[in-house]
Amino acid sequence: MNASPDLKSINSLLRILAKDYFIFAPQKNGDIVKIAEIKNTDDIDWLGQMPEKPWKDIFLPAKEQIFDLNNGIKESKKQYPKIAAVGMNVLDLKALALFDQVFGSDTYYLRRRNNTLTVGYSADWPIDYKKFKVFSHTYEEDILEHLSFDVFLAKLKNGKLKIYSGSEKGQNILEASGIKDYKHIEFAGPIPEAGTDKRVLALKEKVWQSANNKLWEELGKQCLACGKCSIVCPTCFCFDFKDNSDPSNNSRQRCWGNCFYNDFSLVAGGNKELDTVKKKIYFWYVHKFVRIPKEYGLPGCVSCGRCSRTCPVGIDIAKNIQRVIKNK
Amino acid sequence: MLNLYQPQPVKIIGSSQESADTKLLRLQFVDKKLQSDFSFLPGQFVQVGLPEWGECPISICSSTYYSKRYFELAIRNVGALTNKLNSLSEGAIVYIRGPYGNGFDVEKFRDLPLLLIGGGCGFVPLRSLVIDYIEERLPNSVLKIFYGCKDENTLLFKKEYAKWNRQAELNIVLEKPSKQWAGAKGMITDLLSSKKITVNSIAVLVGPPIMYRFVIKELKKKGIKDENIYLSLERKMYCGLGVCQHCAIGPYYVCKDGPVFRYQDIKNLQNAI
Numbered sequence: 103m104n105a106s107p108d109l110k111s112i113n114s115l116l117r118i119l120a121k122d123y124f125i126f127a128p129q130k131n132g133d134i135v136k137i138a139e140i141k142n143t144d145d146i147d148w149l150g151q152m153p154e155k156p157w158k159d160i161f162l163p164a165k166e167q168i169f170d171l172n173n174g175i176k177e178s179k180k181q182y183p184k185i186a187a188v189g190m191n192v193l194d195l196k197a198l199a200l201f202d203q204v205f206g207s208d209t210y211y212l213r214r215r216n217n218t219l220t221v222g223y224s225a226d227w228p229i230d231y232k233k234f235k236v237f238s239h240t241y242e243e244d245i246l247e248h249l250s251f252d253v254f255l256a257k258l259k260n261g262k263l264k265i266y267s268g269s270e271k272g273q274n275i276l277e278a279s280g281i282k283d284y285k286h287i288e289f290a291g292p293i294p295e296a297g298t299d300k301r302v303l304a305l306k307e308k309v310w311q312s313a314n315n316k317l318w319e320e321l322g323k324q325c326l327a328c329g330k331c332s333i334v335c336p337t338c339f340c341f342d343f344k345d346n347s348d349p350s351n352n353s354r355q356r357c358w359g360n361c362f363y364n365d366f367s368l369v370a371g372g373n374k375e376l377d378t379v380k381k382k383i384y385f386w387y388v389h390k391f392v393r394i395p396k397e398y399g400l401p402g403c404v405s406c407g408r409c410s411r412t413c414p415v416g417i418d419i420a421k422n423i424q425r426v427i428k429n430k
Numbered sequence: 431m432l433n434l435y436q437p438q439p440v441k442i443i444g445s446s447q448e449s450a451d452t453k454l455l456r457l458q459f460v461d462k463k464l465q466s467d468f469s470f471l472p473g474q475f476v477q478v479g480l481p482e483w484g485e486c487p488i489s490i491c492s493s494t495y496y497s498k499r500y501f502e503l504a505i506r507n508v509g510a511l512t513n514k515l516n517s518l519s520e521g522a523i524v525y526i527r528g529p530y531g532n533g534f535d536v537e538k539f540r541d542l543p544l545l546l547i548g549g550g551c552g553f554v555p556l557r558s559l560v561i562d563y564i565e566e567r568l569p570n571s572v573l574k575i576f577y578g579c580k581d582e583n584t585l586l587f588k589k590e591y592a593k594w595n596r597q598a599e600l601n602i603v604l605e606k607p608s609k610q611w612a613g614a615k616g617m618i619t620d621l622l623s624s625k626k627i628t629v630n631s632i633a634v635l636v637g638p639p640i641m642y643r644f645v646i647k648e649l650k651k652k653g654i655k656d657e658n659i660y661l662s663l664e665r666k667m668y669c670g671l672g673v674c675q676h677c678a679i680g681p682y683y684v685c686k687d688g689p690v691f692r693y694q695d696i697k698n699l700q701n702a703i
Contacts, residue, residue, distance in 0.1 A: 169435075169436075171481035171482055174439065174481065174523075174525075175436070175437050175525050177433050177436060204673060205673075207432075207434060208434065208673075209431055209432070209434070209435075212431070310680075310681070313700050339673075339675075340676070341668065341673075341674050342668055342676075343435075343484065343485065343668045343669075345481065345482045345483060345484045347482040352481060352482055354481075354484075359668075359674065359675065359676065361675065366666070366676060367666050367676060368666060369664070369665070369666045370486070370508035371508050371509075375665060375666070375679075375701060385678070388678075388680060388681075389678065392680070392681050393678060393681055396681050397672075
């Protein structure tokens with residue numbers, strides 16, 4: 103069994119959740135931690151290791167039917183599963199806060215999102231996090247009020263658990279679980295009162311001014327354009343629409359896109375905007391560090407480090423960002 | 431709640447072959463209320479599609495004057511969907527959503543001489559401005575049209591030239607015309623350099639990126655300011671709402687912040703033109 107902070111209270115919570123929800127949580131699988139539906143609450147990993155993949159497919163599936171094409175173009179009516187996402191760390195909750203902004207008026211996203219319940223958890227900062235000094239900050243309650251969660255479990259230095267609710271849904275589930283000792287945190291929107299983090303804004307300018315930095319040339323030679331960084335990135339959300347002409351189920355699907363793939367910018371006639379690896383990787387960084395902060399006032403990178411860990415040729419986002427900051 | 435991606439059925443109420451590979455489709459919403467509520471700005475586009483064939487962005491090319499009754503799209507056969515659309519007959523149903531994009535902010539052009547410069551099939555969205563001017567919906571005193579094409583067979587909207595030329599100045603140049611062609615021959619820049627252009631003119635350009643580079647150089651020679659040059663960009667897009675990322679250039683989305691940009695705002699962007 104993993105070292106759980108206050109098993110008794112967590113177990114009562116999980117029991118109540120299991121009545122209405124499919125519970126997804128991090129689970130240890132060899133050296134890695136995977137997010138999967140849990141069969142047994144003892145399988146949940148409470149050590150706080152960064153899961154290999156993000157939670158995004160729970161909120162934005164890799165492939166989702168959006169229209170039924172059998173008779174015209176009709177919105178697909180579908181029951182969305184009730185999912186409890188248990189053990190989301192602060193960085194993944196930040197990514198979710200961004201998704202809530204990006205897809206705030208998207209019918210399909212909202213239906214799915216409204217059927218989920220999030221239980222955040224912090225053990226300590228994820229192991230790699232301290233090395234990643236781009237957005238280093240201390241964990242305080244003022245971070246929690248800018249995260250959209252229903253319940254948050256914070257493991258304190260003394261091993262005790264501090265429990266928070268972040269919504270009425272969260273309060274109800276805590277009450278139903280017999281948990282009385284919790285604090286309610288009112289969601290204050292994703293952006294801090296003082297405005298967008300100044301480092302995020304400074305970095306936005308740096309990345310934008312870096313178009314001629316030889317870094318992009320070097321990365322263009324190094325990067326395989328395999329797109330794995332984008333797949334494991336909790337904030338990568340681009341998508342394609344694809345019509346499926348399967349006689350039994352004609353449908354329009356929304357599928358994850360990938361700016362490293364050749365068809366991403368390919369137009370009829372054969373022209374392709376992103377026709378070199380250098381352009382593709384720069385496009386990826388500009389999305390994260392320029393466009394997202396510009397549009398949403400939030401960082402487009404939550405510094406989870408998944409891309410660097412996944413990259414088959416060892417491209418390290420933290421090092422690259424340091425180079426951009428130092429103009430090297 | 432409103433589904434942002436829900437297309438609406440429109441009926442093809444007219445169709446004419448404009449060139450070997452381009453058709454002009456006149457479309458009307460099946461739902462009469464949607465048609466009477468429909469409005470757009472010249473330069474805006476719609477996502478047009480068919481079940482099982484997907485969607486693609488096409489600029490509206492009719493006048494805003496007729497928007498309560500119908501709108502028109504000139505569609506060139508460049509891929510599976512456009513070929514399919516052009517194979518349809520009058521009465522067929524296609525699906526659209528939009529209009530999307532910023533379009534040309536004609537109020538900014540008020541009282542200034544207007545130059546419309548189009549290359550090849552890029553001329554399509556400029557037709558909205560031409561007809562709006564003729565219908566006295568544009569606040570400009572002078573309209574000069576410059577249209578460069580490969581040959582007679584690729585020229586669009588030929589039937590309308592006589593009318594255009596009565597109220598505006600229409601200049602056509604062909605790169606490889608037949609022997610019968612009595613008009614100007616060469617590139618659009620040749621045509622521009624031979625004409626007198628008022629320095630405070632507003633220039634609106636639509637065409638391939640290569641045309642932009644040469645035409646802008648020519649316009650600058652004539653003293654036209656970067657802030658008075660507008661151009662429309664073409665990119666791959668799915669959502670039309672600035673989310674899916676396919677049409678992003680630097681900090682902008684062609685579908686939302688464009689497709690019309692001031693040259694001044696994009697001249698330093700890598701890969702924009």
